[in-house]
Amino acid sequence: MTYPDVPFPGLPPEQEALFAAAAATYARYRPGLPDGAVHLLADILRDRSTPVLLDLGTGTGQVPLALRSAVPALAHIEAVDVSPQMLDQARDALVPVLGRCTLTLVHAVADVYAPLAPLPGEEVRAPDLVTCCRSYHWMDGPGVLAMADRVAAPDAAVAIMGDGSLWTHDADWTRALRELIQRYLGAERRAGTRRSYTEPRRSYEEDLADSAFNDVTEHLVPVTRTWAPQEVLGYLHTTSFAAPELFAERHQAFEDEALALLHAHAVDGCLVEEATFRVLLARRPEGAR
Numbered sequence: 001m002t003y004p005d006v007p008f009p010g011l012p013p014e015q016e017a018l019f020a021a022a023a024a025t026y027a028r029y030r031p032g033l034p035d036g037a038v039h040l041l042a043d044i045l046r047d048r049s050t051p052v053l054l055d056l057g058t059g060t061g062q063v064p065l066a067l068r069s070a071v072p073a074l075a076h077i078e079a080v081d082v083s084p085q086m087l088d089q090a091r092d093a094l095v096p097v098l099g100r101c102t103l104t105l106v107h108a109v110a111d112v113y114a115p116l117a118p119l120p121g122e123e124v125r126a127p128d129l130v131t132c133c134r135s136y137h138w139m140d141g142p143g144v145l146a147m148a149d150r151v152a153a154p155d156a157a158v159a160i161m162g163d164g165s166l167w168t169h170d171a172d173w174t175r176a177l178r179e180l181i182q183r184y185l186g187a188e189r190r191a192g193t194r195r196s197y198t199e200p201r202r203s204y205e206e207d208l209a210d211s212a213f214n215d216v217t218e219h220l221v222p223v224t225r226t227w228a229p230q231e232v233l234g235y236l237h238t239t240s241f242a243a244p245e246l247f248a249e250r251h252q253a254f255e256d257e258a259l260a261l262l263h264a265h266a267v268d269g270c271l272v273e274e275a276t277f278r279v280l281l282a283r284r285p286e287g288a289r
């Protein structure tokens with residue numbers, strides 16, 4: 001089920017267009033969650049009889065997909081995204097694996113999310129785990145945490161997580177690729193066709209410290225990924241710093257140069273990314289649960 005089907009206050013149209021355009025390639029080229037992170041999240045849900053997951057900025061459903069197989073008892077998934085195209089991809093990925101687990105797709109900006117009122121006789125399914133994977137930086141963070149405090153179960157956990165991008169990764173091949181992008185688009189990191197990237201004003205930890213979920217632990221999961229040059233180009237299509245529309249008519253020229261550069265750096269056809277996937281797990285302090 002998807003709701004609502006009426007317009008709601010959302011992101012600037014330009015940002016929504018960015019996610020809409022990336023939805024199909026995103027499903028194909030974005031890496032999933034590393035096993036270490038999946039185990040960490042699964043452990044939170046394991047002892048609950050009918051665990052409920054609320055995933056904010058679900059994209060193509062990577063988080064619910066991973067937890068559906070890691071937590072067989074998962075009873076309900078509430079997947080929220082501002083992009084209907086992303087929600088379509090999430091539906092296609094999740095429906096075949098749902099089994100007895102139920103799914104609601106919610107087209108909403110995360111901070112204004114509210115669950116549907118239960119029908120008479122139906123129980124409220126407060127989330128046991130609220131996740132933001134590679135999505136919190138797009139959102140009104142304090143608003144999201146206040147919303148989580150309104151809707152989540154008393155002993156729920158909030159997980160804010162993600163890894164860097166190939167823009168921030170520090171290896172010879174990613175540095176060379178970044179320099180090539182900068183040659184085409186200028187030195188500043190782009191964030192869509194109209195904006196430059198700006199660092200968040202506050203850290204996630206500062207947002208959490210000021211929220212109800214101020215009992216926080218950090219978990220770092222090392223990940224080694226190997227990319228084929230063509231996969232890197234596919235990945236770039238999904239980013240806000242090298243999406244095709246940023247290059248306009250020079251996109252083909254950029255891709256030709258990028259492919260040559262990536263092949264030159266590849267060893268046995270592969271490019272290696274040593275990344276760290278960071279999970280901030282946050283709970284309400286003991287006395288407040």
Ligand SMILES: C[S@@+](CC[C@H](N)C(=O)[O-])C[C@H]1O[C@@H](n2cnc3c(N)ncnc32)[C@H](O)[C@@H]1O
Nearest residue numbers: 019057058059062081082083109110133135138
């Ligand atoms: C980089 S993707 C991450 C998708 C997924 N969580 C993953 O890890 O693969 C960010 C997602 O957040 C969504 N998004 C951005 N701002 C949002 C907001 N304010 N509320 C809800 N979703 C939002 C985008 O549409 C996009 O699907």
